[in-house]
Amino acid sequence: MSDLAVTDGRVAWRGRLGTEVVPAAQPPDARRALQLGLAGVWLLDALLQYQPVMFSRAFGRMLAATAAGNPVVIGRPIAWDATLVEHHAVALNALFATIQLLLGLGIALRPLTRFALAASVAWSLGVWWLGEGLGGMLNGTANPVTGAPGAVLLYALLAVLLWPADRTDSAYDAGPPPFTAARAVGARAARGLWLVLWLGLAWFAVQPANKAPLALHNQLAGQADGEPHWLAGIENSAAAVVGSHGLPVSIVLAAACVIVAAGVWLPRPAARATLVLALAVAAVIWVVGEAFGMILAGGATDPNSGPLLALLALAYWPAKPGQAREERVPSC
Amino acid sequence: MLVGVMLAVAGVSAVRLAGARPWRRGTVIADTDIGHLLMAIAMAGMLAAGLRTLPGAAWVIVFGVLTCWFGYRVALDARAGGVRALAGRHCMPHLVHSGAMIYMFLALPPLAAASAGMAGMGSAGQSLRYPSLAFVFALVLAASSVWDLDQLSGRRYRQESAAVTVGCRTAMSVTMAFMLLIMI
Numbered sequence: 036m037s038d039l040a041v042t043d044g045r046v047a048w049r050g051r052l053g054t055e056v057v058p059a060a061q062p063p064d065a066r067r068a069l070q071l072g073l074a075g076v077w078l079l080d081a082l083l084q085y086q087p088v089m090f091s092r093a094f095g096r097m098l099a100a101t102a103a104g105n106p107v108v109i110g111r112p113i114a115w116d117a118t119l120v121e122h123h124a125v126a127l128n129a130l131f132a133t134i135q136l137l138l139g140l141g142i143a144l145r146p147l148t149r150f151a152l153a154a155s156v157a158w159s160l161g162v163w164w165l166g167e168g169l170g171g172m173l174n175g176t177a178n179p180v181t182g183a184p185g186a187v188l189l190y191a192l193l194a195v196l197l198w199p200a201d202r203t204d205s206a207y208d209a210g211p212p213p214f215t216a217a218r219a220v221g222a223r224a225a226r227g228l229w230l231v232l233w234l235g236l237a238w239f240a241v242q243p244a245n246k247a248p249l250a251l252h253n254q255l256a257g258q259a260d261g262e263p264h265w266l267a268g269i270e271n272s273a274a275a276v277v278g279s280h281g282l283p284v285s286i287v288l289a290a291a292c293v294i295v296a297a298g299v300w301l302p303r304p305a306a307r308a309t310l311v312l313a314l315a316v317a318a319v320i321w322v323v324g325e326a327f328g329m330i331l332a333g334g335a336t337d338p339n340s341g342p343l344l345a346l347l348a349l350a351y352w353p354a355k356p357g358q359a360r361e362e363r364v365p366s367c
Numbered sequence: 368m369l370v371g372v373m374l375a376v377a378g379v380s381a382v383r384l385a386g387a388r389p390w391r392r393g394t395v396i397a398d399t400d401i402g403h404l405l406m407a408i409a410m411a412g413m414l415a416a417g418l419r420t421l422p423g424a425a426w427v428i429v430f431g432v433l434t435c436w437f438g439y440r441v442a443l444d445a446r447a448g449g450v451r452a453l454a455g456r457h458c459m460p461h462l463v464h465s466g467a468m469i470y471m472f473l474a475l476p477p478l479a480a481a482s483a484g485m486a487g488m489g490s491a492g493q494s495l496r497y498p499s500l501a502f503v504f505a506l507v508l509a510a511s512s513v514w515d516l517d518q519l520s521g522r523r524y525r526q527e528s529a530a531v532t533v534g535c536r537t538a539m540s541v542t543m544a545f546m547l548l549i550m551i
Contacts, residue, residue: 063517074513079505082545143516263499331498333551 065215065354066197070142070152072346073193077139077155080337084132088334094128095121097336101167104174109164116165134158152194159191178245179236179288180324181254182340189343192232196225196350214299216350226299229351233296233313237289246285252277255323261332273323291316303353310348317344369542370414376535377407383531398440402433402461403535406468410542413471423472430468437462460511460536467504467543474501475550501547508544512537 063071088094099117102110120127138158141151163169163185170177170185177183198219201212212218216225244250255274259267277284291312298309321327321341328339380403387397409426412419421429440458448456474496495501515537519530 067517071513071517074516075509078509078512078541078544079548082505082509082541082548085545086549139513140516143513143520145517145520147520265499327502330548331502331551 065352066199066218066350069193069215069346069350070148070197070199072342072349073155073190073197074139074142076338076342076346077135077142077190079139081132081135081139083330083335083337084128084135086334089128089132089336090125092121092124094124095119098166101171103168104176105168106173109169109173113165113168148199152198155194156191159187159194162187163191172239175242175244177239177242178254179239179292180245180251180320182325183239184232184235186337186340186343189340189347192228193343193346193350196220196228196347211356212354214351214353216347225351229299229347230296232347233292237292237296240285240289240292246282248279248281251281251284252279258324258326258329262326262329263331266326266331269323270326288316299351306351306353310352313348313351314345317341317348320344369545370411370418372538372542373407373411373414374418376538377404377411379531379535380404380407383528397532398436399457399461399532399536402437402464403532403539405429405433406464406539406543409468409472410539410546413546427469427472430465430472434462434465434469437465457532457536460515460540463504463507463511464536464539464543467508467547470497470500470504471543471546471550474498495550498551501551505544505547508540508547512540512544515540 083089095117098120099114102113102117104110105113135158138151138155141147142155144151167185167187168174170183170188172184177185196216196219201218202221213222214225216229220228239245252274255270255277259270259274262270295309295313295316298306298313300306301309318341321339321344325339325341326332328337328341329335330338380400383397383400384404387400408418408420409430412421437458441456441462444456444458476494476496515533519533519537
């Protein structure tokens, strides 16, 4: 603490420089912490959507590219939407970015959390179709390494699993929820969703377009363009390691996904081990496969699926005995 | 719009500083208000060339001093309450803000820094120094924003002045994160 300044005859700064006193922080429970993680990703997504390049016709062309190879019933609305965006790029992108900003801020503000989570499910499903072409699931381009089944679908899944309510049916009341994701939808449904997600990732990993000998190598080498030196080095090194062994690498990735999928049915120590594996897979996908959503190369629209897969894995982390029951009271 | 937000933050901070009556002996001037005022003026100048007040080098010195001050405060807080206590205090986010401000003024090549506002940022041919650091700062600021909003909307900030501080800080964090991302 110090006096700022003292002068004679003029305005004298006699006050002391200090720090405002604040009350102690309220640590959030596990579900609230994950909701805040989701809010943070939405916020990042919105800020990326506000980039100048998104206000150009390039954004519309980016959307149009996702229609290719999709069935007509899926592709035609995408093409219509892309044309609309191309013709009204500034107004529509400002609208999209603002909606995403409000979703992020809304989830973070406690009184608005429910509304924002519900709205985020509807928005995510719309973007998954019209903005991501269903993540390439129907045109054979879905690849877990590059973001399948579509990052925005994972936003919706997280919003459902982190819904701020606790199931009160008799089966649920028989015991405390085994993990955070089970609180809103019940353990059986949460495990089912996890199984479908990770078996889906395993399935996509061994699709013809992804298991071709050079497919993964080319994918990784292509990510290096425009990245900082150190990240380009990681991408090129990973591409060199994979080389022409795309098939065995895809099989190893698929096997890891299957193990992760089964993990939530295993006893607590084994479940934790598989969730650590899920976190490791998410980290490798985000850093090596997605190059941090290519944000560092400029022009990225979102951080991609890596952080969302990690948030999902944390939502399935086994609760300590008694912890889940305690957390049911101060719900947000 | 962001220029308006920054000017609003600067105005609120100036009013709060004046309201604290710093010419009276014994009053406490909140360092956070000084930080907000300086950062808001600097960022408004970065966003709109017409609002530029000081050259970049001068701002680097200003924020260097602020970084040292908040670093000192963080060290005191950590010694008093442990590292965990830092999450709930004002000084840690302001230390990050001050560091991010220094980064923003130093990372842009001189040509881009001297050009008109944000139009000079992220344009072709003007490569940003250490873009990874911009990304890290943006991630930390996004996380800080949602944490602050959560605490602001909870029961923690019943005191109006603290709520205003956190509100201003959230606006600064979001704006700063955006500026860092478009600099990449």
